[in-house]
Amino acid sequence: MGPLAVLKGEHALFRRVLDSMDLCASRIERGGNQRDLPRFVLLLRAFVDGWHGPKEEKALFDVMVRHGFSATTGPLPLMAAEHMEAHRMLEMLATLIAEGRMEEPSKVRMVLQALRSVEYLLRYHMDMEEAVVYPAAEAELPPEAIRMIEERLKAGERGGRVDITGGAIRRLAHELQILYPIPTLPALAASA
Ligand SMILES: [Fe+2]
Numbered sequence: 001m002g003p004l005a006v007l008k009g010e011h012a013l014f015r016r017v018l019d020s021m022d023l024c025a026s027r028i029e030r031g032g033n034q035r036d037l038p039r040f041v042l043l044l045r046a047f048v049d050g051w052h053g054p055k056e057e058k059a060l061f062d063v064m065v066r067h068g069f070s071a072t073t074g075p076l077p078l079m080a081a082e083h084m085e086a087h088r089m090l091e092m093l094a095t096l097i098a099e100g101r102m103e104e105p106s107k108v109r110m111v112l113q114a115l116r117s118v119e120y121l122l123r124y125h126m127d128m129e130e131a132v133v134y135p136a137a138e139a140e141l142p143p144e145a146i147r148m149i150e151e152r153l154k155a156g157e158r159g160g161r162v163d164i165t166g167g168a169i170r171r172l173a174h175e176l177q178i179l180y181p182i183p184t185l186p187a188l189a190a191s192a
């Protein structure tokens, strides 16, 4: 599997996490238990700050810049700015939850609204990378650059602002997906 396919696979994992998070948020809106909310926020922070985001910046974006892509205009600085925006939003969200008072309906509404803002940003961001950045890398980078990305992805499994491995992220994602299962399309068709 090439390095861009690896990154797309991480996006696919994360889209499923966002689907489960959406289900969790809907249950909380209907008065459901809030206990898993901090674990979803931890997972989002791990993805943005500790695993996928830093790997993209250090492996993919940096190699693209070394091969002629602009670091100051166009998609790469936009994607890096969105990583920072998601980081700030998630810091704020974690602080809001840690403050407590989650029994107050107005506080719960604020937290869920903030959660959905991050979700929207991350979904748009991943779509943009897959529509613009990854295809540009695949079309324009020479084979030695693709190999360099591959090596850096392997070396960069940890070391971001949140120190967590891809394995730990996958385990937590799996646990939460069991608690908040999203029906597959065939299952939906069968129940119709
Ligand atoms: Fe990204």
Ligand SMILES: [Fe+2]
Binding pocket: 007, 011, 052, 056, 126, 129
């Ligand atoms: Fe990404």
